[in-house]
Amino acid sequence: MENQNLISNQNTYKMKNTVSLHEYNCLQTAKIGCDDCRGCSHCCENMGDSIVLDPYDMWMLTSNLRLAGNTPVTYEILTSEDGPLELSNHDGLILPNIKMVVDERPGHSHSDTGICPFLNGSGRCSIHSIRTGLCRLYPLGRNFYPDKIKYFILNEELGCPSKKKSYVKISDWLEIPDIEKYEAFQLKWHNLKKETLVKMQNPNTSIEDQKTLMLHFLKTFYQTPYSSDFYNDFENRAFAF
Numbered sequence: 325m326e327n328q329n330l331i332s333n334q335n336t337y338k339m340k341n342t343v344s345l346h347e348y349n350c351l352q353t354a355k356i357g358c359d360d361c362r363g364c365s366h367c368c369e370n371m372g373d374s375i376v377l378d379p380y381d382m383w384m385l386t387s388n389l390r391l392a393g394n395t396p397v398t399y400e401i402l403t404s405e406d407g408p409l410e411l412s413n414h415d416g417l418i419l420p421n422i423k424m425v426v427d428e429r430p431g432h433s434h435s436d437t438g439i440c441p442f443l444n445g446s447g448r449c450s451i452h453s454i455r456t457g458l459c460r461l462y463p464l465g466r467n468f469y470p471d472k473i474k475y476f477i478l479n480e481e482l483g484c485p486s487k488k489k490s491y492v493k494i495s496d497w498l499e500i501p502d503i504e505k506y507e508a509f510q511l512k513w514h515n516l517k518k519e520t521l522v523k524m525q526n527p528n529t530s531i532e533d534q535k536t537l538m539l540h541f542l543k544t545f546y547q548t549p550y551s552s553d554f555y556n557d558f559e560n561r562a563f564a565f
């Protein structure tokens with residue numbers, strides 16, 4: 325079983341303390357509802373490089389975001405110097421994550437730590453319907469087993485500060501259509517990352533080959549646009565990789 329949550333790439337020491345005793349499957353309810361997050365944007369601030377995108381997130385952003393003049397947003401635009409994403413090293417793999425920006429909202433005090441560039445002036449997510457999987461997950465973390473995913477509530481230190489919690493079915497909280505397909509994708513993606521990392525770390529893999537593999541990985545799963553049939557595209561790419 326392996327553990328993943330919003331801070332997993334930031335602090336491995338903390339990670340050991342995030343697992344609560346109780347695990348849920350996605351059809352169970354958990355006390356995670358927070359009154360529509362009224363007046364709070366705590367989990368969109370000061371997140372460092374921890375909001376890592378997976379291929380589904382990249383598909384969502386590139387198929388839904390538009391620039392002025394209705395120009396589609398591409399991987400290259402998103403990861404450009406002025407774009408909202410950056411490439412960082414996440415446990416040995418180079419992956420895109422949301423790039424925190426200086427908080428210039430009047431009356432706010434996060435100028436040194438940064439906020440998500442998608443957070444609007446009213447403290448709301450401007451891309452709510454296409455927000456990343458990790459944003460959807462919070463304040464849950466997830467454990468990966470060979471054939472299933474289980475969810476757990478992050479502990480007090482990392483979790484949502486809201487005191488008024490209500491019970492919500494986890495699949496409703498995630499707001500992702502066809503949760504079964506999504507979880508199957510997540511499991512495959514998790515394993516694919518692990519396998520790629522093993523290849524990268526093989527002592528027989530030269531630095532040059534590591535670089536080539538990493539670029540191929542990024543190109544295959546993030547840079548090459550997906551059709552409307554994301555899951556089928558992903559399966560084909562995973563099979564051929």
Ligand code: SF4
Nearest residue numbers: 358361364366367484
């Ligand atoms: S920290 Fe909790 S209440 Fe605040 S925005 Fe995030 S989920 Fe909502």
Ligand code: SF4
Nearest residue numbers: 368440442443449459
């Ligand atoms: S994408 Fe939206 S929900 Fe996620 S951190 Fe940014 S503002 Fe918050």
